[in-house]
Amino acid sequence: MKIFAPLSKSSLFVSEFAQDAFYYMKYCGISPFRDKKKSAYYKIIIEIHAIEKGLSLAQMRPLFGQQKIKAVMSMAKAYGLASNDLPILMTVGALEAYVETHRKLGLDDRFLNEVDAFLAERRIVSAERGDGGLRHYPAGVPAIDSPAGLLLSRFSCRIYDAEPLDHGLIRQIVQTAQSAPSQCNRQAVQVHYFDERNKVHSLLKLQGGASGFQDQVPGLFVVTFDLAAWGGAQQRNQGYVDGGLFSMTMMLAAHAHGAVTCPLNLAVSHITERKIKALANIPDDQRLVMMMAVGKAPSGALRAAASPRRPVDELLKLHETAAGIEPS
Ligand SMILES: Cc1cc2nc3c(=O)[nH]c(=O)nc-3n(C[C@H](O)[C@H](O)[C@H](O)COP(=O)(O)O)c2cc1C
Known part of the structure; x- marks a missing residue:
């Protein structure tokens, strides 16, 4: 019957939007049911990227972002300072650039020593270089x-x-x-x-x-x-x-x-x-x-x-290929 077509269409709207809300609320980064490791991964990248951005501005505000940096350093420690995952490499790269940029400007501050101490702690547990900070285009x-x-x-x-x-x-x-x-x-x-x-x-x-x-x-x-x-x-x-x-x-x-x-x-x-x-x-x-x-x-x-990129194998999942089934 004609009357049922619009009715079923409207109920589909309600159920599809409701399921969007359900999935988002279940898995997004602030959900109590979220994958905590995954959400820490993204959270650190997002926060440390704000520091990279601050460094890249025409008028960098000296010693900007101290609260954010403190938060990132403690998140990085909770994540695992010895890890060579992108969030940690990005944190190291951006904080090295932060210290270097300030020291080049002749600025010294207790906060920079705090960041230095964090970087020294990281060097004890991993020799891997940082990845991030600034991209320079001299020309x-x-x-x-x-x-x-x-x-x-x-x-x-x-x-x-x-x-x-x-x-x-x-x-x-x-x-x-x-x-x-x-x-x-x-x-x-x-x-x-x-x-x-x-x-x-x-x-x-x-x-x-x-x-x-x-x-x-x-x-x-x-x-x-x-x-x-x-x-x-x-x-x-x-x-x-x-x-x-x-x-x-x-x-x-x-x-x-x-x-x-x-x-x-x-x-x-x-x-x-x-x-x-x-x-x-x-x-x-x-x-x-x-x-x-x-x-x-x-x-x-x-x-x-710098906005460094994840290793390609973190996002490329080769499923069944012509050469056979790839090991996962
Ligand atoms: C949809 C979208 C929204 C973005 N919003 C902002 C923003 O509000 N402010 C900002 O400074 N950068 C923003 N960015 C830029 C990203 O930070 C940037 O694309 C990312 O770090 C990768 O760096 P690249 O674009 O230099 O390769 C946005 C990027 C995308 C794709």
Whole structure:
């Protein structure tokens, strides 16, 4: 009967969204049922990355992040200081860079000795070098020297020239990014661009993840998608998949056109999403995917957070292959 079709569709919405909530609440990093080792792994990476970012800013605040560093050092000890997992290697790399950067500035402080003592403790239990801290680009943005080089030389830039990009170049970047695939070629992604200083500043205040460099961001993309392109409970997340693919392509497009970018999360509440939409004049039937700082890098030497990557075998699971079943 006709009446049952919409009813069963609506109940599918309720049950699918409810199961999303169930899975998230069961396994996310703050759940009492979480895998504690896994969540410590991610937590340390997230926290120490904030220190890498602080080091990479144009105006580094001397002795910044002391509480965070103390927390990371104790989390690293609880994780296992002898471990050579990425969170520990990243902690060592970032803290070495922290001490070195401060000492180069001629700063000395009891806190640096505390960090030194932590690093010395680590050296006793492992000779493995740290991985992380800063990436230095003495000659500015690296040249793209091969097809893979386009991907490998992109980095999140948090230092910008004050001048926004020419709108012609912005169009070119977005047009190049339109090479991104989309489900059934829907192309439901929308790109909103801002370079009016006060507007960029206000939007970044709502975003919240660009503190330390938000005053220097010359241009800002807000990537959204049209809800009307999707239907049915099963498709509820697909706009974000297309939006993510588009955003990545846009970062590479910007890089290919000589610009630099920094992806900026929109992990915000509905209230904040509505505030951003109102401020940015984004229609209500669009959902926000992410923001992206965009501009030119200043001329001369440049630095960026190292953001080291996990060993590939931590994420590549070769299941059954043509050569037979791989040992796990
Ligand atoms: C969806 C997304 C959101 C991000 N949000 C922020 C952010 O709010 N602030 C920031 O400084 N970096 C942000 N980043 C940048 C990451 O820190 C960066 O991509 C990561 O450390 C890897 O470094 P790389 O981009 O230089 O390779 C974000 C990245 C992604 C993919």
